[in-house]
Amino acid sequence: MKRLSAVLALTALFTGCVVRPALVIRDRETAAKVKTVAIMPFFDVQYQMAFDPLYKGFGDSFIPAIMFDKNAREILGQRYQLMGQDQSVEALKKLGVEYKHTDSSWAAVKDPDSIRWGYTLAQAVQAGKDMGADAVLLCAQGQYFTGNQPSQALVLRLVDANTGKTLLGLNATGQPGLFSKDVVVRQLLTRVAKEAP
Amino acid sequence: MKRSHALLCCGLAAALTGCAGGKVNYVKPDFNGPDFVAMLPPNNLSNDLMAPRAALGAMSSAMIGLGYFPITSPVHEEILRKLGMTDGGQVNAFKLADLAKALGTDGIAVTTINDFNKINLGFYISPTVDCSVVLHDDKGERLWEAQAKFTEKKINIDPQAALQAAVGEMVGDAIGKMFKTHLIMESQKMAGIIVQTCSMNKPSLAYPGPLYMSMNAPAAAGAKSPGALGGLKQ
Numbered sequence: 001m002k003r004l005s006a007v008l009a010l011t012a013l014f015t016g017c018v019v020r021p022a023l024v025i026r027d028r029e030t031a032a033k034v035k036t037v038a039i040m041p042f043f044d045v046q047y048q049m050a051f052d053p054l055y056k057g058f059g060d061s062f063i064p065a066i067m068f069d070k071n072a073r074e075i076l077g078q079r080y081q082l083m084g085q086d087q088s089v090e091a092l093k094k095l096g097v098e099y100k101h102t103d104s105s106w107a108a109v110k111d112p113d114s115i116r117w118g119y120t121l122a123q124a125v126q127a128g129k130d131m132g133a134d135a136v137l138l139c140a141q142g143q144y145f146t147g148n149q150p151s152q153a154l155v156l157r158l159v160d161a162n163t164g165k166t167l168l169g170l171n172a173t174g175q176p177g178l179f180s181k182d183v184v185v186r187q188l189l190t191r192v193a194k195e196a197p
Numbered sequence: 198m199k200r201s202h203a204l205l206c207c208g209l210a211a212a213l214t215g216c217a218g219g220k221v222n223y224v225k226p227d228f229n230g231p232d233f234v235a236m237l238p239p240n241n242l243s244n245d246l247m248a249p250r251a252a253l254g255a256m257s258s259a260m261i262g263l264g265y266f267p268i269t270s271p272v273h274e275e276i277l278r279k280l281g282m283t284d285g286g287q288v289n290a291f292k293l294a295d296l297a298k299a300l301g302t303d304g305i306a307v308t309t310i311n312d313f314n315k316i317n318l319g320f321y322i323s324p325t326v327d328c329s330v331v332l333h334d335d336k337g338e339r340l341w342e343a344q345a346k347f348t349e350k351k352i353n354i355d356p357q358a359a360l361q362a363a364v365g366e367m368v369g370d371a372i373g374k375m376f377k378t379h380l381i382m383e384s385q386k387m388a389g390i391i392v393q394t395c396s397m398n399k400p401s402l403a404y405p406g407p408l409y410m411s412m413n414a415p416a417a418a419g420a421k422s423p424g425a426l427g428g429l430k431q
Contacts, residue, residue: 022264024405026232045236045257045267046381097272112377118270121233121301140266142258144388151389153261157232166232169404171264 023195024169030160031135031167032197037158038083038133039072040124041065041092043140052102052115053085064141067182072137075189079196083131091127092119121164128161135161139188152176152184156192168196217386219345219394221402222329228340230406231304234260234332235297236269238277239308240285247379248313249285252328255384256308259330262392264404265304273300285309293337304340305333312346313380315370319363322351324380326387332402341402345390347383 025031041053042065053065060066069085076082093099100117119127121138128136139156155171170191174184236257239249257267276299277283282291285308293305312327329344353359373379395402400410 024264024409026405043268043270045261045269046254110376116271118268118272120272120276121268123272138266140257140261140268142254142261142267142388143385144255144258144262144392145382145386146389146393150385151262153258155261155264155266157266169232169264169266171261171404173262 022171023191025197026166026168027160028197030163030165031158034134034158034160034167035081036083036133036135037076037080038088038091038128038131038136038161039069039085040088040127040136040138041085041119042068043118043138045140045142052100053089055102057104062181064185068139068185071182071185071189075186075193076137079193083133087131088124088127088136091131092123094130095119095123095127097123121159125159125161125164128159133161135159135167146173149175154184154188156188158192158196168192217345217347217390219343219390221341221343221394221398223331223339223342224398224400224402225338225340227408227411228334228406229408230265230340230404231302231332231334232266232404233302234265234267234304234306235273235300235302236260236267236306236308237288237296238274238282238285239310239328240288241310241313243310243313245313245379247374247377248310250377251379251381251384252308252310252313252326254381255326255388256306256328256330256391258385259388259391259395260306262388263395263402265306265332267306268300268302276300293333294335297333297335297337303335305335305337307331307333311344313384315366315380317363317366317370319359320353322353322362322366324349324383326380326383328384328387328391330391340406341395343391343395343402345387345394347387347390349383 044064053069055063055066065085073082073084089099097119098117100115102115124136124138136159138159139154142153143150144153151173153173157169158167160167170188172184172188176183236253239252241249253269257269260267280299288307297305309329311329312325315324325348327346331342332340334340353362370379400407
């Protein structure tokens with residue numbers, strides 16, 4: 001019994017664990033018609049780490065924004081025609097959004113405020129429309145403690161690029177493993193790929 | 198004698214470590230949860246100037262844990278600044294419906310930092326983060342209100358251990374303030390209490406709210422009808 005518990009604990013440590021995401025469909029009819037989706041730049045509500053989708057450097061594969069973009073292209077790519085965060089950044093810049101490029105991960109540690117940038121919902125919807133997308137995909141992440149364990153929390157919305165209305169919403173919480181830092185993101189996106197109308 | 202001393206220490210430590218709690222102060226019956234929630238700058242009632250950043254990040258994380266999409270960014274701060282709002286304490290001077298319209302969100306969350314401090318006497322070390330949050334819809338109507346407090350009490354009876362702990366905590370705090378991470382972990386623990394309190398409440402305060410849940414009950418139960426608003430799958 002003790003051995004089984006130890007094996008389960010080690011498995012959770014390496015592979016992580018995620019609570020099954022909850023999917024809320026706000027507009028089934030319109031969601032079913034979506035073919036092209038623009039992935040908008042990621043929000044990190046804690047500003048603890050670099051979330052610049054165009055960051056390149058040490059540990060870039062662990063940057064949540066880049067991890068999200070890569071996984072979204074892989075998991076949702078078969079279902080939707082996708083436009084990545086790099087294209088969305090360009091479209092947002094054309095709308096006057098002040099984008100801040102993160103030169104090094106040290107910048108985020110030294111002064112989290114120096115890497116802060118963002119956009120409004122109206123700008124995201126307009127950028128999606130300008131890019132010719134049917135919908136925009138917005139995602140935000142945060143962190144809180146469940147007991148003594150830090151939990152990664154992610155929330156996702158698919159928003160109609162013509163009306164600005166939410167088509168579906170989803171959130172997932174979990175503990176990423178040592179060898180599976182993207183386990184929560186993958187769970188979230190897999191649920192959309194499988195169950196979105 | 199030594200044994201009884203050790204037992205006393207253990208007893209004190211067990212009695213005084215960890216003290217936390219959350220409560221729901223108000224719930225509007227059958228509310229429909231907003232999709233996007235603007236997180237207003239917190240009303241800071243503590244003496245710590247670092248508190249708003251830590252508390253807002255933690256409270257936004259709690260909102261994600263509850264399924265809402267919180268929005269806090271320099272663009273929104275700029276919009277609020279143009280309207281004349283630079284501090285969370287000014288929130289009562291504005292109509293929340295106007296703020297929601299300016300920010301383009303379906304909801305507004307107002308955070309109040311009731312306590313944010315750390316007592317470090319070496320013999321007694323106690324960090325405390327106490328916040329409350331009120332969620333409003335885009336018309337400014339209050340949907341729910343919750344409060345959470347995280348506090349921890351560490352007792353060191355041995356003078357040498359107390360001295361070491363005091364110095365260690367002081368260095369840690371200085372570094373934390375330098376990198377703006379002071380009491381962030383404690384704030385995130387407070388956020389965890391908010392998530393647990395709000396999601397365990399009957400009805401759950403989590404997105405999409407009790408009205409949506411009741412309208413989509415057949416869909417949630419696996420029936421063919423998708424419900425008026427689409428459907429819910431857990």
